[in-house]
Amino acid sequence: MAVRQGRYTLNLTTRPSIIGNAAVVGKTEGEGPLKSEFDHIYSDDTLGEISFEKAESALQREAVIRALDKAGKTPAEVDFILAGDLLNQCIGTSFGLRELNIPFLGMYGACSTMSLSLGLASVLVDTKAANVAVASTSSHFCSAERQFRQPLEYGGQRPPTAQRTATAAGASVVAASVTDKPCVEAVTFGRIMDLGVKDANNMGAAMAPAAAQTIADFLHDTGTTPQAYDLILTGDLGIVGTKLLKELLQKDYGFDLADRHADCGLLLYDTKKQDVHAGGSGCGCAGSVFNSYILRRVTAGELKRVVLVATGALMSQTSSLQGESIPAIAHAVLVSAPQTAL
Amino acid sequence: MATTGQEYDSMAKKASPPSKKAKDLFCAFTIGGLICTFGQALSWLYTRVGLSEDEVKAAVPVTLIVITAVLTGLGVFDRIAKHAGAGTIVPITGFANSIVSPAMEFQAEGRVLGTGAKLFSIAGPVIAYGTFAAVIYGLIAYIFKLY
DSSP, rough: OOOTTTEEEOOTOOOEEEEEEEEEOHHHHHSSSTGGSSSSEEEETTOOSSSHHHHHHHHHHHHHHHHHHHTTGGGGOSSSEEEOOSSSSGGGHHHGGGGGGOOOOEEGGGGGGHHHHHHHHHHHHHTOOEEEEEEEEEOOOHHHHHHHSTTTTTTOOTTTBBBBEOEEEEEEEEOOTTTTOOEEEEOOOOOOOOOOOOOOHHHHHHHHHHHHHHHHHHHHHHHGGGGSSSSSESOOOOOHHHHHHHHHHHHHHHHOOSSSSEHHHHHHHHHTTOOTTOOOEHHHHHHHIIIIIHHHHHHTTTEEEEEEEEEEEEEOHHHHHHOOOOOOEEEEEEEOOGGGGG | OOOOOHHHHHHHHHOOOOOHHHHHHHHHHHHHHHHHHHHHHHHHHHHHTOOOHHHHHHHHHHHHHHHHHHHHHHTOOOHHHHHHHHHSSSSSSHHHHHHHHHHHGGGGGOOIIIIITEEEEEEEHHHHHHEEEEHHHHHHHHHTOOO
């Protein structure tokens, strides 16, 4: 039963398991280095829908249905679904999941939603408030562009620090501990962090301090160093944010990430060949990479302990236009390999 | 000691790669120049087929606007503009694209509050401040009898 460890971390003593997971992605993501890892790749980013918002809803619903299917559960057996996305009022999620008839807890953590929802779902299962809880999230390049930036066909240039919002969704089904599935050991919910970055085209720089703070909180609370983990996996810091994260962790907290770090935004795309500037972003970036490539390797025991640290930029178009800086958040979830794979 | 906002600002600037200015300037100059040369060619063509000077002044921008609108609709314009930057924004092509692209994008929200309301969401400020600048210029010209 969740026990507080240190100041910010929850140790989930029953070790809830991720009994099913799925990731579905759009065309560009399906052309990236992880193409063989996803459950489904859509060749048409509209998914046959009349709007991109509907397409995003369909994307998230598909991820949830596939994850439940792989877990051998029906929607009727799920006690809670914790989910969110980037769109105003989280319509990608609420419209996508409305048919499932599952008690719904809407999450907003911007691009940190995967670790926020997975962390909370695991706490609910660990405390026996839920037998089965689903954590899911999505983002869509086209729906995000039209909400946060310019129309798709607008002919503008983006700076090299900009990132591409992934068309992707991921879902994890969490239930009581089983020996042959990955389990969630601990969760650290992050604090809002803002070092004054105002450039909405440089999200990596805005979010790196939040990631550094949460990783440091987690490591302090657990009395460990990065070397105790196979991977510390950030969500969407991209090229710029990754560089800054390493600098900040070393400078402010004395931790050396060395070779233990990877970023979903850099795993999802080939930044040299694909036109994604500084890497991927969006809730679905961490959602899809974690629920495919990473969980597959954790399940196989290739990665024994992984800390997922999805990061989110908590600004809106209004706050950006009003000249506000970008507050950011990061939540950490420690996932470990199944007992049978150890 | 914790990094301050000021320190982080310089760290972030150092970590962020700058735009490739030489390449951007070259592409903007070349592609923008080609568009203007094409406009000049159209002007000659229309003059040759017998249009008056006033008609040519209207026909050339209209042709460029139509070509831009078609290229925007086909999803080609933004691919050119990605390289051209100011080269496609500054000529009338940029203005046409800034109206056609939201018109296409917001169809899903309906003809009135979607396409209609969002049509000038990018070009609106240009029109508003352009008109304002024209009024100021007109007043100066009137007061100092520059016409």
